Amino acid sequence: MSHNTIPYASPRVGLRADGSLSEGMGHLHRELNLARTLRDRFAWAPIFLTRTPDVLRSLFTEPGEFAVVSLTSGQEIEAVKENDIALLLWDTQREISQEEVAALKQAGTKVWLYGNQGNGRLEVDCNVFAYPGVAAQVIEGYDLLSRLPGSDNTMIAERFRDLRSNRSARKHPATARRIFVAMGGADENFMTGLALASLKLLTHPLHVDCFLGQLFPHEEQLEKLLRDVPFSYRIHRASRFFSEIAAMADLAIIQFGNTVAELNCLGIPVVTLNPAPFHDRVARIYAQDGSTCNLGLAEDFDSKTLSVALDHLISNQTTREHLAQTGANKIDGRGVFRVADALFATLQKDFNLYCCDVCDGDDFIPIAKRNGRNIVKCKICGLDYMNVRPNRNILKNVYATEYFTAERIQDNAESYEADKENILRFACARLDVLEEIQPAKGKLLDIGCALGFYLELARDRGWKVAGFDISNYAVRYAHDKLNLKEVQQGTVETVEYEKDSFDAIICSLVLEHFVDPRGSLAKILSWLRPGGHIAIKVPHAGGIMYRFTPKKWFSTHPDNHFCDFTPQTLGRLLYDTGAEPVSWHTEGIYLERFAEALELSAKQRLELLALDGIQERYHSFASQNLLGDSLVVYGRKFL
Ligand SMILES: [Zn+2]
Structure with missing residues (x-):
């Protein structure tokens, strides 16, 4: 058999993202999920471009997991220009100007913007909206933008995809018992405190998991509030087990943000309650299809009125089932694949992606690298296969220039004959x-x-x-x-x-x-x-x-x-x-x-x-x- 080498190389993909106390970390996690997908799916080696290298590195699963270029202001565009494509995070890139985008494009760098909603004011090569359905309603001229199609491009982590099948096998109880409350850095007015105070007024036997983000600012108040509650509770501080803890919940209470997609993916019924009109507007649009229950602005509630609203959900199995089902259908956990595959199609014209040849599955573990490409094992049927394969043009070239030259054939034939x-x-x-x-x-x-x-x-x-x-x-x-x-x-x-x-x-x-x-x-x-x-x-x-x-x-x-x-x-x-x-x-x-x-x-x-x-x-x-x-x-x- 021949041992032809089929040329394949990682394009230069620059992922631009910063994280800090004020900006939060959610988007860094999203870009890391994308980077891991590009690595595991196509054997690419994306590079991070960041002004906050230490924050980014603290999220790596191993030291040096990805290459990092530290940026200082003033030379950002110069560094980003080095790449075939730059994926910029909308949320942290509000300051990028059309002139800078033009400079990047001039240098031959494709520019993609990623964000939850974005405002579509820049002419980039592609807008990637996490929730296109929301973007379509909040962005003027949405239809005219160059953008990724589809209805869900949330780049959530693999473990949510893995956990959702376990979760969907579980029944929703007649009365919700385990309540998950996500408490993040953006909860300035301690809206989650209001939620806990209202749960106190209910007579159901409840267990509450308080999941505290790294930046949650009201820990002292929280402990005070929890001193005399009729329900059992547990505080999880910046735990790595977000997905596992959330997956056990019968109902989740959060303010609208990144987390909603993860909970939807897991099939957890979600209630959103929001601190500011902007969040609430987006949350309302997001909830139109019944994938979450948006209660509205936190300031419109006191603990009594909120407890009535929550009681309705806790006691109503059918409503929770419907929320969970609609949410799980909306966010299938494959958004990161959709973004990654779109990048692949843009940058690797000579190669195509393949699903498992035996079961048509598209979830796998990379098990070996061969000349820059992955050999992967299908998680469903166990087939080993190369998911990235050259198209006919490349194969024709390889066969024409290497394998089937007269000398090569002669050699092969002679040894074959012998x-x-x-x-x-x-x-x-x-x-x-x-x-x-x-x-x-x-x-x-x-x-x-x-x-x-x-x-x-x-x-x-x-x-x-x-x-x-x-x-x-x-x-x-x-x-x-x-x-x-x-x-x-x-x-x-x-x-x-x-x-x-x-x-x-x-x-x-x-x-x-x-x-x-x-x-x-x-x-x-x-x-x-x-x-x-x-x-x-x-x-x-x-x-x-x-x-x-x-x-x-x-x-x-x-x-x-x-x-x-x-x-x-x-x-x-x-x-x-x-x-x-x-x-x-x-x-x-x-x-x-x-x-x-x-x-x-x-x-x-x-x-x-x-x-x-x-x-x-x-x-x-x-x-x-x-x-x-x-x-x-x-x-x-x-x-
Ligand atoms: Zn398979």
Whole structure:
């Protein structure tokens, strides 16, 4: 197999954000979520540009998590100019002028602005509104702005997405018991104190979680207030467990702000109560669709009237259910993906993003880096895959300039030819099984047939054969030297055969190369007659090398292998595309690799290899347990 390098590099993405006591930290968290998403999703390396490097660094999960450029006023634009794109936070960037935006654009830096509402007064490349539905109503000329589409671009953290499924499985109780009160730095008038005072007037058995932000200014008053309350309570000070504590709540009371999105995402019914008319106006618009219950301005309430309003929600299960459901539908926790993916589409024209090829999921863990790109593991079905893949133009270039130059083909072909005896051993094994499960020989197709050795053997054994390969050289070889006239040049995308026209198909070490394995396999299976068999061989992400020496597996992983399969993932893909797996085998069994996996010393290794009959015994053990580094499945097309 080829080991082409497909060029890929992180663009220079500058994230501009400051945090301080007066500005708060919410937006820094949001930009960090975006930075982590860009890193984990595309293997990019975004850079932070900030006037408050220490505040930013205090939020890193490890020292040096991201590169930081400290800005001093006066040279900001110069520093930001260094980037392909600058994402500026609206909330902290009110001072940026149209002239500065123009200077950045002049320097070739794209300018995107991120904010909750924004005012749309600058001509930037793209406005990213966290809540476009709100922005549409508060910004004049919204429709004329260049902006990200969609209804929710809130960049909230991954753990909220993870927790929401647990939360949604829980029932809403007839009477709310756990109340979550978020107390942040913006609560100047101690509005949350009013909320607690009103809860005091209720007779329900309540537990109140007071979640204090780092900047909450009324801690003393809070403690005084809590001295004689009829409910149980707990104060959480700047805890890292916001999501976990919030997820337990039956009802949340907050002032409108960043937190509303997190609570909506978790599926917690939310009540908003606001300190100032501006907040209240936005909160009212936000609540129009029923995703939160906006009570209005705090100053319009006293503890008695507020307790009546809260009592209604605490006692009314249906209302809380409806709030939770509408909120969870509105904020799905994937806003950060939408922003990240839009950045990707703007900056990586030669690459496309792919969901899991087996289950179509889009949530994964990055498990290895390969030439700047991530190999990821699907959280749902466990498939290992590259979610960033070159588009056809790049692939064409790679194949044209590297792999399929005359010399390269010559080299490959020579080594392939020299390896003929070995290849025929595998071909023989393949045909033995096929002929056993399907005794009547008929027409056989080899996908990616290379020089045609499999087909030559199959013809000798009585099959009518056909095949195709991307390499012209290989096709000429098959024609001229092996007299295989039914071999043509092409790829799965370009060749066509009659539907249901083959009795057997061989697909050896090619499925992992397909940019669209599901679509390609479905097309291949359409050529197979119902009841006919397909034999697929792929590298095995469940063999000895993957399991015990994963570093080696990933360090030798070709750039143009887009999926690594196990029996679970390959079986499911096969089933979904129209065939039932009938027999599993493993190849690529080497005792030496097992010795390596055991981390034996040189002496121990020699002793192991010298054991009487060890090769045969290991071979049988690895075969039975599917531990070889290649996986072979025989599938029968559904009738
Ligand atoms: Zn999956």
